[in-house]
Each structure stands twice: as C-alpha cells, then as structure tokens.
Amino acid sequence: MARPIADQTIPMTSSSHAIDLKRRNWLYRSALGTGALTFLWPTMLPTLLLGADSQAAHRWPYEASTGMFCIHADFDVSQGGDFLVELDQLMNDVRGLLGTPAPKSIIHMVLFSSSDEYRRYMTHYYPSLPARRALFIQQRGTAMLFAHRHPEMATDLRHESVHALLNSGESALPLWLDEGLAEYFEGPADKRWSGHPHLHAVQQRAADQSPGTQTPELQTLEELNQVADMSGEQYRDAWAWVHFLLHRRQSTRRLILDQLEQLCRGRPAQPLSRCVAAQLPDWRTEFNHHFRALTPNT
C-alpha cells in the first residue's frame, strides 16, 4: 500500500544540459578508497541534509513509499498500473528464491516522465557519471536508483532494484553474478522460467553441434570486473549461468545461495566455477541439455 512521504529528500533541477544515452548499462561501479569495488556517490547529491523550508520548496510532484522503496517522481507513477505492488512482489521474490536479507535501509527511486528531464537532472547533479538509461548508485548505506518513463521502464526498474536489493550486504557480488541475477529478475515473474529474451540465443547455441560452438565458460565471466567490460553477450551468458544454476538441481541452486550467504556476511567466497567443476564434471553437457529441454514462453 503506498503512502505519502512527508519529507523531501531528492532535489528537483532545471539544468538544460543534454547527454546521449547510448547503451543500456545498469550498475555503475567505481574503485574508491581502498580499491575495493564500491558504488559511486556523487559529491552533489544533496538534499538529504536540506532544512525543512528548502525541502518544501523542492518537493517532487509525486512521492510515495512501498516496502523498502521510496519513490520520488515528476509524474504520477500510480497511473502506470500495479507499479508499487510489483516492487513489493519483486522484493519478496528475490528474498524468497535467494534467501537474502532485507536491505538495511530504504532504496530511493527517482523517476522522470521523459528522457530529456532525466538527462538534465543527471547531468546537473551527477556530471561525472556515465550516461546510462537507468542507474543505481550506492555508498555510505544509501541506495538510489534513477530512471525515466519509456516502454521498458518496468524492466529497467526491476533490474536496478535487484542490484539494490542484493548489494546491501558486507561484500559486493561478483559482477557476473550481480548482473546475471538482475537479468534473471528483470522480466515479469511469469517470464522468468522460459520467457526471457536471452533464451532464444542461448537455446540456439546449445543446439548447435558444429565445431567452434562453445558453451559459455563461467570462469571467463568471473574474470570481468567492470560493467564497461560487459557487452550484450556477457549479459546473456551471465543470465544463462544464473538460470542453469538456479534451476538445474537443488544442489546447483545451493551453490548460488551459499555464495550469496558468504558474501552477505563479508566472508570470502571461492569462485563458483570451481564448485561447478567439482559438482558437475560434465557441466557442458548438462548446461546444453538444460536449455535444449526448455520450451519458450513467448
């Protein structure tokens, strides 16, 4: 159930700069401080500390909260259907499947009615950040998610929200696992098993017995450290590995759950590729069989 938010936390802006949003790219990571992976917190993010008068002057046209999400928007998101209910359901789905704890703090979701408004805002308040269609930022315990209205906005929000939900623990997830899980949950719930857009390409490769056709190597995905290093193929392969491990067997799902639990507690976790090799010596055959057996839900 949505309820109004009494305080203002995110600034409105009138900057007129424009930037290109050339590619979908979700989570911006930056090495800060100790060199460990963390999230970038722009120096101008601001009005969490504004006084009451300033807050009132900068109130967003639409504000609401649901569960762990606090929404600030320049349009009425309730006109878009079951948006808020879906966010609650997503958090329940992620926690139910993965056993992850609830986030330690509220996730702020900032939404714009158009790409132009979104670009103006991001350029004004976050000039050093790369241009992205949607962006998740977290540092110092505060999570913020920025996006704008377009036909795929719900997919963007689910994807980014999963990053927010999974990265509130002590340690950052391996990039491939973080993105693979976000890809897994980004579609509507009834499409997760056999309706993701990646499935067609993964099935084609799984069915192709010609020389040179390779099953994606998990170890290769584990070597990725920066979102900028990931192309659409890496997102697809990360999704495929997450789907395979979550659904092949209880024991393969346990590999992901154990790793998430270790990372959540701040403990080192060994690469999943080693666990897979030990548990499934013929993983290539199993991987391809897993996807060949799926009937697409289009």
Ligand SMILES: [Zn+2]
């Ligand atoms: Zn992502």
